[in-house]
Amino acid sequence: MRKPLLIVIGLLLCLFVSIGIAVAVGSEVTVGEAYRVLWYRVMPTEGPAPDATAERIVWRLRLPRVLLALLAGGGLSIIGIAMQTLVRNPLAEPYILGISSGASAGASLFYLGFLPPFLSKALSLPLAAFLGGLLTITTVYLVAKTRSRLSVARLLLAGVALSALMASITSFVTFASPSPQKVQAVLFWLLGSFASTHWGVLPIPTIATMLSLLLMMALARPLDAMLVGDEPAHSLGVPVEATKRVLIVLAALVTGTLVAASGAIGFVGLIVPHAVRSVVGVTHRRLLPISFLAGALFLLWADLVARILLPSQEVPVGVITAFCGVPFFLVLLRRSEYSFGS
């Protein structure tokens, strides 16, 4: 069984090449120049300093943007897996279940000054988004849960309803605020964009996402057991309820910190895990790292398309992921029975 390893190596190579392309696409900086700047920043002793304009564009504007896109793609993909394992259904996804909208609502409430700053601004924004996401997913989960089992129809409907409510809250607070750039702000929170990324926004979502990836990797076996069912997992000694709570908090944490940095981007957590499962199967030990890399690659390219689709303006990246994700979602929905393989 060398296949997963080959896939990981292949994805890493693709990522390396794609980062170079993504950093170079746009105005006047060539691919070679882009790699030269990156190389110079990593190994500052080599050769003459690159052109100051190219350096700023590549290192300070495009690279943080590309890295955030990678992080968001990977993070949303593993949270998609967490949600799908939680409710044992491949249709679950942070955007569809309303976590992203809830996080947007929390973030925009704080951003527009309707919530007091608890800590520093850099921490309060992700915190508000986290709480908004947590509130939403908890509500959705409680609505969908009956005594013995989770109703998928209720789950999706509750997710859609809560999502609409949270999006309305975001729109309302934005229009109620004195901000002169309301439409732009609403678009950012509801459809996502990496356009104004700088290095400063990266640390918090990086920590949250990496922590979640490690924790979920550590929980890989219990998660595998939960796919079979609560009862079998319980009989194998898995603390099912506790693990579910951990998954919910992780989902809110990763989605919240990512939404605070890049707005609500949908359907990544739906497409990527599904595609990866069809190649490497459902075992979390393989599914998680490969989905992380594949999701990173997917969102990197989605952002690239969002940047170049229209002349001299950008499309919100959430529009691109929705174009890809919604048909996918409908096909999955159409299948009456979906099993997690094995």
Next chain:
Amino acid sequence: MNGLRSGYLVLILSILLAQGCGGNPETPGRPASATDDLGRTVQLPRTVERVVSLAPNLTEIVFAAGAGHKVVGVTTVDNYPSAVQALPRFGALPLDIEAIVALEPDLILANDDINNPRDTETFEAVGLPTFFFSFQGLDDVSRSIRAVGSLLGTAAHAEAAADSLEAAIAALRARTGGVETRPNTLFLIGDETLYAFGSESYMHTLIELAGGRSTTGTLDTVRPVLSDEFVLTEKPDVIFGAFGASYDPARLLAHHPTWDIVPAIQTGRVYSLDPDLVLRATPRLLDAAQLMARRLHPDLFEPAGTPAALPETP
């Protein structure tokens, strides 16, 4: 295409005007209909005594055309000239149609940049004629003054106002026409989200008039949102912003920290203007052009003296 359309309008209006015997508002031979900038045929009442302006720039143009006394209502955003302070107000976004109907206007003036042509169907349904103006070039301002004068029966006053505006523009053009260097001049509407003027805008004419070269003049999008790297690669020598007269230029660098190598930032040539002066297509665009010309070519104006106390909005 627009030039052709405006040409037709001027032609039609001047024919109609000639028939109207010198613009006497009481003359019975006044036009029964006119074609507006959207190509719509608008049925006009015999005399227009009550007019409502749906856009602040049109209010200013009506006053410039000498028909300010006929304005019976303006939007809540209107603030110039000071005579509008006493007038009834209505909300503009969304348009408060009931309040406008209650003002019983003979004619409604609209700007296709701000107002939705769909709203006029409602006005037509209640029998209120709506005349649309379109502003793309600087010459649309004097053209509109003349058109308003003809519509509202103050053609002679409007003609004089338009002539003097055109003369003032020509005078400024003569003054800045011979400058040796035309600084690469970027005009921003937003400081954080970089809204700018794209293709077909009067702003490029304004900058050219002020002796500069517009950075965004060759873009093919009408309302572009610029990226940080666009500004980095274009390297503007001067940045003007519609951020208000009390704006602190340091905030621009705070929003866009990578711009520390942009020439305009390095040489401290970032200037903010009153948005009402530059974002409205009115005769006051000339004031804006003069303010910009002083910033672009200080040597052309006062050799020494009071550069800090530039006249802003009267």
